[in-house]
Every structure is written in structure tokens, then in C-alpha cells.
Amino acid sequence: MAGFREREKQYFPLQKIQDVVDLFKDQLTTPDEPNLALLSIVLGLIENTLTVNRALPNHIDSSQSLEPIFPVVELSIVEALYTKFVTQIKRSVDLTKFPDGNATRELVKFVSDVVWSSLMRSYYKDKAHLQSLYSYLTGNKLDCFGVAFAVVAAFQVLEYKDVHLALSEDHAWVVFGEDLKDSAEVTWHEPVICTRQMEVASIVSGINPSINATTDSVEMASLQQDLLWLLHDLGHLEKYPMALGNLGDLEEISPTPGRPPPLDLFEESIEANKKYYNNRHVYPYTYLGAYQYRNMNYKEALQAWADAASVVKTYNYNRQDEEIYKEFLEIANDLIPQMMKSVASDNAARIHHTSILYNPDCYSNFLRFYDGICEWEEDSPNPVLHITWANQLAFSLSKFDCSVRKLIALPGTGESSSSSEEDSEEDEEDEVNHNKDNKKDDKENITQTDDNKIEKVVKARGRRRK
Numbered sequence: 001m002a003g004f005r006e007r008e009k010q011y012f013p014l015q016k017i018q019d020v021v022d023l024f025k026d027q028l029t030t031p032d033e034p035n036l037a038l039l040s041i042v043l044g045l046i047e048n049t050l051t052v053n054r055a056l057p058n059h060i061d062s063s064q065s066l067e068p069i070f071p072v073v074e075l076s077i078v079e080a081l082y083t084k085f086v087t088q089i090k091r092s093v094d095l096t097k098f099p100d101g102n103a104t105r106e107l108v109k110f111v112s113d114v115v116w117s118s119l120m121r122s123y124y125k126d127k128a129h130l131q132s133l134y135s136y137l138t139g140n141k142l143d144c145f146g147v148a149f150a151v152v153a154a155f156q157v158l159e160y161k162d163v164h165l166a167l168s169e170d171h172a173w174v175v176f177g178e179d180l181k182d183s184a185e186v187t188w189h190e191p192v193i194c195t196r197q198m199e200v201a202s203i204v205s206g207i208n209p210s211i212n213a214t215t216d217s218v219e220m221a222s223l224q225q226d227l228l229w230l231l232h233d234l235g236h237l238e239k240y241p242m243a244l245g246n247l248g249d250l251e252e253i254s255p256t257p258g259r260p261p262p263l264d265l266f267e268e269s270i271e272a273n274k275k276y277y278n279n280r281h282v283y284p285y286t287y288l289g290a291y292q293y294r295n296m297n298y299k300e301a302l303q304a305w306a307d308a309a310s311v312v313k314t315y316n317y318n319r320q321d322e323e324i325y326k327e328f329l330e331i332a333n334d335l336i337p338q339m340m341k342s343v344a345s346d347n348a349a350r351i352h353h354t355s356i357l358y359n360p361d362c363y364s365n366f367l368r369f370y371d372g373i374c375e376w377e378e379d380s381p382n383p384v385l386h387i388t389w390a391n392q393l394a395f396s397l398s399k400f401d402c403s404v405r406k407l408i409a410l411p412g413t414g415e416s417s418s419s420s421e422e423d424s425e426e427d428e429e430d431e432v433n434h435n436k437d438n439k440k441d442d443k444e445n446i447t448q449t450d451d452n453k454i455e456k457v458v459k460a461r462g463r464r465r466k
């Protein structure tokens with residue numbers, strides 16, 4: 001693949017968001033593949049100019065804030081970086097040693113090493129704006145997503161069609177071969193296996209408009225939003241729950257006229273999770289929960305968080321699930337306590353018993369949320385819960401009115417809302433769980449009876465809901 005053809009050149013110089021959208025649209029609707037390296041360099045260059053090196057003259061934008069004028073993206077710069085990438089890859093890989101047209105494990109390892117070996121020796125991998133080939137080519141830095149993407153882009157330069165990006169909620173890697181099942185990673189459940197167009201969606205979804213912890217570039221977020229709608233309309237987000245969630249968040253911040261509301265996108269994300277990934281992804285539910293929380297729909301937030309915990313309880317927590325662990329930590333130890341404080345101070349709701357503190361469904365979802373996290377920790381190589389979790393649980397629990405806490409009867413100790421045969425089944429299961437609980441108990445040093453009771457109740461509740 002030489003330099004750019006007329007096809008790409010015609011869009012340069014890129015002077016505004018629409019020029020970038022037009023370039024992406026052309027790349028996504030060509031009979032042959034979108035050029036991953038080209039598109040990643042373009043996005044990285046714009047992101048770098050609008051967030052890292054905001055050297056542009058400012059203009060007063062619609063929100064009366066000082067925004068840099070959109071950077072002019074010259075063809076010469078992009079072509080020079082692209083040529084650098086193509087040259088480096090082609091010079092490092094002697095394909096005569098790999099005559100087979102299909103990628104092999106050793107070739108994937110070899111190309112991965114070529115990418116790795118050109119990275120800076122040591123740098124902070126979790127920093128922002130290290131996800132694009134622009135970062136790789138100008139700073140020799142890539143985050144974990146960026147490394148996997150660079151390898152896939154390298155294989156596209158080498159004209160392989162059977163090497164693709166695989167994405168889980170916390171990790172990115174390369175799949176290759178006939179059924180794309182060959183890959184180093186076997187521990188991840190239900191990964192997103194990307195087509196070339198979904199690989200474009202991954203770099204668009206990976207755009208980071210953050211200038212600093214409190215400020216985003218309006219232009220960069222707007223570009224990300226327009227490109228996600230383009231991908232959505234072309235059907236390339238159909239199997240990409242995280243990108244749909246991303247778009248939902250962007251729509252909440254700045255609604256696009258004529259487009260569906262955020263809740264529809266979070267619903268689409270959940271439906272994709274159920275339809276294509278056996279409902280094994282957590283983020284579709286935590287996107288929805290976070291949205292409901294921000295909009296003070298606390299009953300719905302608890303429902304979404306309980307659904308998220310019902311997904312994660314089928315996993316074993318290992319240290320790779322860092323990001324997901326941080327999500328649940330924030331929900332349990334920050335968002336729910338904040339929510340309880342705010343509803344507890346709502347006197348009107350308290351007097352009329354309309355707040356979630358009097359609502360058995362909310363209490364049930366609250367318990368189901370903790371049940372999921374406790375099961376997540378059970379049989380896991382790494383501990384999840386520590387005393388802060390227990391303290392925050394006790395705090396949040398105590399905010400529910402005792403009337404709802406009585407409503408949930410312990411199985412076998414009084415009538416419960418389920419039918420009788422389920423009770424007997426629950427009893428012997430409780431025997432099993434009880435043993436598990438005992439195993440757990442010696443680890444936890446909070447009040448035994450309460451803890452046991454909660455465990456058994458949430459297990460019962462969880463089972464009844466199936």
C-alpha cells in the first residue's frame with residue numbers, strides 16, 4: 001500500500017469537524033478496507049492539538065468558552081507519519097520467511113515485538129492520549145489498547161486480512177487465523193471480535209476529549225459524537241456495547257437534535273450484550289446506572305447496579321479486572337452512600353414514605369447488588385471486599401426503613417413471597433450456602449449474625465428472581 005491515493009488526498013487539508021467526518025465516511029463506505037493507520041494518525045493528531053498541546057489561537061465558541069480553532073490537518077504531516085509507520089513495519093518484517101498468506105502465532109509474536117521494541121523504555125502506561133498511532137510515531141508511547149491496535153494496523157499494512165482486534169471490558173489483544181479463535185488470551189469471556197469497521201469504531205470510541213481532570217475539549221467531544229453516529233448509522237456499533245454506552249454519555253452532555261435519547265442508547269447497549277455476548281458484559285449496566293444516578297432516578301439506578309452485579313457474580317475476580325473493580329468500588333462506597341444521604345434528608349419523601357427507603361424493590365435490588373459482589377469474591381484468587389465495603393454497607397443498609405427490612409422473610413423462618421416448593425429447595429440450598437457462608441465468615445470481622453442473615457436473604461432473593 002503506497003502513500004495515499006487521490007481518494008484520501010481529496011479531503012485534505014482537514015479544517016473542520018465535517019471534513020473529518022467526510023474522510024471517515026468515505027473510508028467506511030469504500031469497497032476495500034478503511035485505512036486504520038491513516039485514521040488513527042488523523043484522530044491522534046487532532047486530539048493532541050485540542051487537548052495536550054493547545055497551542056492554537058482561541059475563539060469564543062457557542063458556550064462562550066475559549067476554544068482553540070480546529071487544527072488544520074495538512075496532508076504532508078499525515079502522509080509523513082503514515083510513511084514512517086509503513087516503512088518501519090515493512091523494513092522489520094521479512095515476509096519471505098512467512099510464505100503462508102494467513103497469519104501465524106510466530107508472525108503475530110514477531111510483529112508484536114517490533115511494536116514493543118520501538119516503545120519508550122518506561123513511561124506511565126495509564127496516562128491519557130496514548131492510544132493512537134500518532135502517539136506511537138511521535139512519542140513512542142502506547143497504552144495497552146494502543147499496542148494491540150498498532151499490531152492490527154501493522155498487519156493491515158502487510159496486507160493480512162485475518163488479523164483483528166479483540167476487546168474485553170478491561171483488555172485488548174490480537175486474534176488471528178481461520179476462525180479468529182487463535183489468540184494468547186483465553187481467560188476473557190465473550191470478547192468483542194472486531195471487523196475492520198469495528199476497529200475504526202474502537203479508535204473513535206477511544207478518543208479522549210479530556211484536557212484535564214475537570215475540562216473536556218468541546219470540539220474533540222463533538223467530533224467523537226459525530227463519528228460515533230456515522231458508525232452507528234452504518235451498523236458498526238451493533239455488536240459494540242461499550243461504544244453505544246459511550247455515545248449515550250455524549251448525548252446526555254450534548255443532545256443531537258433528531259437523535260434518540262441517551263436511555264435508548266443504553267438500552268441498545270444492554271440488548272447487544274444479551275444478543276451477542278451472553279449478557280456477560282458489566283459496563284452496559286453501569287453506564288445505565290451512572291446515568292440514572294446523575295439524573296436522580298435512584299430506583300432505576302439501583303435496578304441497573306443490581307443487574308451489573310448479577311453479571312459480575314458469574315466471574316472470578318482477578319487483578320486484571322481492575323477497571324471493573326473500580327466501578328463497583330465507586331458504586332458501593334461512593335455513589336450509593338451519597339444517594340442514601342440525599343434521600344434521607346428529603347423530609348417530604350420521608351413523611352409520605354415515597355422515598356426509596358420505604359420501597360421493597362429498591363431494598364431487594366440493593367441486596368442483590370451486594371449479593372453479586374459477594375459471589376464475585378467467592379472462589380476468586382483475589383479478595384474484593386475490605387472493611388470500607390463493610391462499613392459503607394452497614395451505613396447504606398441502616399438508611400432503609402425497618403418496614404422494608406422486615407418484608408423480606410428469611411427462607412424457612414416465616415411465609416416468604418415465593419411458593420412453598422421453592423422454599424424447600426431453598427432450604428437445602430441454604431444448607432450448602434450456609435457452609436459456604438461459614439467458610440466466608442472467618443474472613444469477615446463484622447457482626448456474624450447480620451452478615452449471615454444478609455447473605456442468606458440475598459441468596460434467597462437472588463434465586464426467587466430467576
Ligand SMILES: FC(F)(F)Cc1cc2c(N3CCN(c4nnc(C(F)(F)F)s4)CC3)ncnc2s1
Binds near residue numbers: 145169242327
Ligand atoms: F481496550 C481496553 F483495554 F481499553 C478495553 C476497552 C475499553 C473500551 C471502552 N471504554 C471503557 C469503558 N468506558 C466506560 N466509561 N464509563 C463506564 C461506566 F462505568 F459508566 F459504565 S465504562 C469507557 C470506554 N470503550 C470502547 N472500547 C473499549 S475497549
